[in-house]
Every structure is written in structure tokens, then in C-alpha cells.
Amino acid sequence: MRPAADQREPRHREAYSQFMPEPDPLTPHVHHEPLAGRSVFIAPGRAERPDDAALGATGDDPRAWCPFCAGNESRTPPASCRAPADESVPWRARIVPNHYPVAADVIPHRAVSAARRVAHGIHDVVVESAAHERSVLAIAEDHWRDVWVLVRRRLADLAARGDLTWAGVFKNSGPRAGASLEHVHSQLVGLDLVPTALATEVAAAAAAVDPFGDLIAAARREGRIVREAGDLVVLVPHAPRQPLETWIMPVTPEAFFHATSPGRAAALADLTRWFVARLVRLAPAADYNWWLHQLPFAGHDDIAARWHWHLEILPRITPLAGFELATGCHISVMTPLESARRLRDD
Ligand SMILES: [Zn+2]
Ligand SMILES: [Zn+2]
Incomplete structure (x- = not known):
């Protein structure tokens, strides 16, 4: 049922109404x-950012x-x-x-x-x-x-x-x-x-009893664990967006990477280095992104004890194209299990 006009219109009108020229x-x-x-x-x-060519990069x-x-x-x-x-x-x-x-x-x-x-x-x-x-x-x-x-x-x-x-x-x-x-x-x-990406994860975590524990358990059951080092686990997610997409996280809850021990930060460093070495062997031409997702700093005490900071690593093997932009969904040409096998070198 459509919301009554007086419920829906003010919010959207307010959202657009104050688009005034900015002084700066x-x-x-x-x-x-x-x-x-x-x-x-x-x-x-x-737009003014230089690239290597603009800086005059030569041999x-x-x-x-x-x-x-x-x-x-x-x-x-x-x-x-x-x-x-x-x-x-x-x-x-x-x-x-x-x-x-x-x-x-x-x-x-x-x-x-x-x-x-x-x-x-x-x-x-x-x-x-x-x-x-x-x-x-x-x-x-x-x-x-x-x-x-x-x-x-x-x-x-x-x-x-x-x-x-x-x-x-x-x-x-x-x-x-x-x-x-x-x-x-x-x-x-x-x-x-x-x-937005964090808000989505936070909302999902708020609705689950043990969101990251479930995610790790499913990876174990299905053979998507790639490597473990101390308390850190390397896994291929259930819905990887690219071949060889990999996530690294602690196996026990830890909401904030900045609160982890220096030793665990060093262990993460070793695993990222291991991943890049594997990627260079498996897909020498692949570029990659990674990003750290930790919990927002405040306001989520309800899930802080269940959250695991995690590093998501996305090899850039196939381009993001019209399907992805049109639908918000991704297409990957490799199954998650095959990605895990190749990363483990089975
Ligand atoms: Zn340099
Ligand atoms: Zn995430």
C-alpha cells in the first residue's frame, strides 16, 4: 500500500529542496x-590529481x-x-x-x-x-x-x-x-x-545471533577456508564478486582493528603478503583492491561483541560492466570452491 501523501512527500521534498549554490x-x-x-x-x-604521466614519469x-x-x-x-x-x-x-x-x-x-x-x-x-x-x-x-x-x-x-x-x-x-x-x-x-556498505553489514549483523561465526562455519563446511594463521582465517566468501575474492578476519569477535594487538596486525600483514604472492602466480596481470571493514566507532554496543573486523580483497580480473551497474549484482566466472582450491594450490 502506498504511504499517504503527507507521509511520503515531505521527506523527499526536504531531501532535494535545499540544493543551493555552495560558497566553496x-x-x-x-x-x-x-x-x-x-x-x-x-x-x-x-580532478586535479596527478598521475605518474602528469608528473613526468620516465625511465x-x-x-x-x-x-x-x-x-x-x-x-x-x-x-x-x-x-x-x-x-x-x-x-x-x-x-x-x-x-x-x-x-x-x-x-x-x-x-x-x-x-x-x-x-x-x-x-x-x-x-x-x-x-x-x-x-x-x-x-x-x-x-x-x-x-x-x-x-x-x-x-x-x-x-x-x-x-x-x-x-x-x-x-x-x-x-x-x-x-x-x-x-x-x-x-x-x-x-x-x-x-552504505557498512550500514548494510551492520543491519545484517544486528539481525543475526552470530553473523561472522556462521559465515566462518559455512566456509569450513563447504571447503572455502584457504589458510589459517593463529587466530586469523583466510576464506573465499559464499558470494565472491570476482574470481579469487578473499576475506581475512579473526575467528573470534573483535570489533575494531585499531584495538587488535600489534602481533595480530603483523599477522594480517603476513597474510596480505601471502595473498599477493598467490595472486601474482595465479593471475599475473590482475590488479586488486582491498579494504578494511571495522565497526563504526559508536552506537553499536549491541553487536560489538559479535562483530569481526575483516579485510576484503577483490582481484580485478573482469571489469564491472552494465549488468553490475544496472542491477547492483555481480557476475563471477569462477565458483567460490574453485577459487579456494586455486588459492590453496590443491
Ligand atoms: Zn616514488
Ligand atoms: Zn565487509
């Missing part, structure tokens, strides 16, 4: 499309142009943290503000409407190597662990600020995964909203 169009905004339930970050400043010494190489620290804003913390020795990883952020670290001022607001938050770059490397496999194992311990620390700092609602780290590796600069790096965002 370069400040990133979030626009919410109520019909689609979709949020879009409108960030015109990102010459990359330190001549790459903003992430050691020696070029003045080409990025000052670092918020670095590894090692001791500034008397050279850095091996550093976290710096993104020059072209999707969210601005400004005092939150007026939400124009439920449908349009300033994107308040932080957007960092995690420079994962001082040398101009393209792959995480080129980073020494102990340095790669330091990167994840550093990310954990930065996420803890963001949780402690009190003005952000959720934060996570993500990686674009290779041009088809959206990387514009080849120097090995990740990005870290802290937002003052719960992103």
Missing part, C-alpha cells in the same frame, strides 16, 4: 540520492618526480605519523594527508540537508615504502608488518578524536584498481557518516 565548490560534499539509497562524494578538487630516477619517494617529503603535507617513530633514523613508512581529499578536516558546519552536507573527515595516504617500489612484495617482511602496525595506530588516533563515525584503510593496486600513482601506497579515510 572545492569543499567536498556528500550527496545522498534517496531514490537509490546511494551516497556520492562530490569532490571536484580530485629516469623516480626521485626526480615522485612525491612519495624519500627525499621528496616537501611535496606532501607533513606526516601525521611514521615508522619508525624515531625521527633520527630514516623513515620506512609514513602517513600524510591526501592533497586531493574526498573529505575535509574542517570544523563541521551546517548540514545543508539530509541529502547534502560537507564531507567532514580525514583522507590520508599511507606511503608504504621510502623506495620507489610498485608491489608490496618488494617491501621487506618486517617493514611490511610495520606498515600495518602504523595503520592500526593511526586508526586508534582517529577513533579517539570523537568527531568521526567510522574509519578504514583501502588499497588500489594497479591502474584497473584505480591507482593513479605507482609508488606503493594505501589510503585511509575517517568519515562522519556510516558508509
Whole structure:
């Protein structure tokens, strides 16, 4: 039954009604499309982002142009943290503000409407190597662990600020995964909203007794566990969007990656490195993305004891095309069981 007009119209009218010109169009905004339930970050400043070609990348010494190489620290804003913390020795990883952020670290001022607001938050770059490397496999194992311990620390700092609602780290590796600069790096965002993907997972978790326990048990039953290391499990999900899609999570509940032990952060580092090595063997041309889903910082005490932070890794083997855009559904050309077999090397 259709809702009465007086129930349905004000909400949508309010959503669209206050689209007024912005005094500063370069400040990133979030626009919410109520019909689609979709949020879009409108960030015109990102059109100015350089890629390697724009920076003049050639076969010459990359330190001549790459903003992430050691020696070029003045080409990025000052670092918020670095590894090692001791500034008397050279850095091996550093976290710096993104020059072209999707969210601005400004005092939150007026939400124009439920449908349009300033994107308040932080957007960092995690420079994962001082040398101009393209792959995480080129980073020494102990340095790669330091990167994840550093990310954990930065996420803890963001949780402690009190003005952000959720934060996570993500990686674009290779041009088809959206990387514009080849120097090995990740990005870290802290937002003052719960992103749609998290809201969906939180709602599903709220409706289940043991959502992640069930997910892991099903993977065990069906042969989709790929690897286990300590308290971390690597599995192929029930509905992978791409061949070889892989999730990594603790087997026992832990809502926040920033609250995990440094040892477990290091164990995650080792597993991501293992995954990339497998992917290079199984699909040498594949680019990939990964992203960390931890619980929003506050307001979910009811599910915090049942939530498992998790890293979702999506190889980019087939493109996202019309079917995916039209339906919101994905097509994968490999069964989840076959993906698990190949990753295990059965
Ligand atoms: Zn570089
Ligand atoms: Zn997730």
C-alpha cells in the first residue's frame, strides 16, 4: 500500500529542496540520492590529481618526480605519523594527508540537508615504502608488518578524536584498481557518516545471533577456508564478486582493528603478503583492491561483541560492466570452491 501523501512527500521534498549554490565548490560534499539509497562524494578538487604521466614519469630516477619517494617529503603535507617513530633514523613508512581529499578536516558546519552536507573527515595516504617500489612484495617482511602496525595506530588516533563515525584503510593496486600513482601506497579515510556498505553489514549483523561465526562455519563446511594463521582465517566468501575474492578476519569477535594487538596486525600483514604472492602466480596481470571493514566507532554496543573486523580483497580480473551497474549484482566466472582450491594450490 502506498504511504499517504503527507507521509511520503515531505521527506523527499526536504531531501532535494535545499540544493543551493555552495560558497566553496572545492569543499567536498556528500550527496545522498534517496531514490537509490546511494551516497556520492562530490569532490571536484580530485580532478586535479596527478598521475605518474602528469608528473613526468620516465625511465629516469623516480626521485626526480615522485612525491612519495624519500627525499621528496616537501611535496606532501607533513606526516601525521611514521615508522619508525624515531625521527633520527630514516623513515620506512609514513602517513600524510591526501592533497586531493574526498573529505575535509574542517570544523563541521551546517548540514545543508539530509541529502547534502560537507564531507567532514580525514583522507590520508599511507606511503608504504621510502623506495620507489610498485608491489608490496618488494617491501621487506618486517617493514611490511610495520606498515600495518602504523595503520592500526593511526586508526586508534582517529577513533579517539570523537568527531568521526567510522574509519578504514583501502588499497588500489594497479591502474584497473584505480591507482593513479605507482609508488606503493594505501589510503585511509575517517568519515562522519556510516558508509552504505557498512550500514548494510551492520543491519545484517544486528539481525543475526552470530553473523561472522556462521559465515566462518559455512566456509569450513563447504571447503572455502584457504589458510589459517593463529587466530586469523583466510576464506573465499559464499558470494565472491570476482574470481579469487578473499576475506581475512579473526575467528573470534573483535570489533575494531585499531584495538587488535600489534602481533595480530603483523599477522594480517603476513597474510596480505601471502595473498599477493598467490595472486601474482595465479593471475599475473590482475590488479586488486582491498579494504578494511571495522565497526563504526559508536552506537553499536549491541553487536560489538559479535562483530569481526575483516579485510576484503577483490582481484580485478573482469571489469564491472552494465549488468553490475544496472542491477547492483555481480557476475563471477569462477565458483567460490574453485577459487579456494586455486588459492590453496590443491
Ligand atoms: Zn616514488
Ligand atoms: Zn565487509
